[in-house]
Amino acid sequence: MTEQRPPKRTEKLQLMLDLDELQAIDDWRFENRMPSRAAAIRELLRRGLIAPGFNDPDSDAASGEFRVVDGDSD
Secondary structure (H helix, E strand, O other): OOOOOOOOOOOOOOOOOOOOHHHHHHHHHHHHHHHHHHHHHHHHHHHHHHOOOOOOOOOOOOOOHHHOOOOOOO
């Protein structure tokens, strides 16, 4: 019996975050004992893609209007 391996990741995604957004992801990562920041982001994306009950995003909004966390810490 051969072991099935997931397909090799060959695509790179660059994502710009501010410090509050990065802190929110890192906090979630450590609270959930994820092995890496990349693994945490993949898991959060997976959960978001399957989560029911969200409104459709505003397709007219600019890229910078989409945030990981609401508000600012000032």
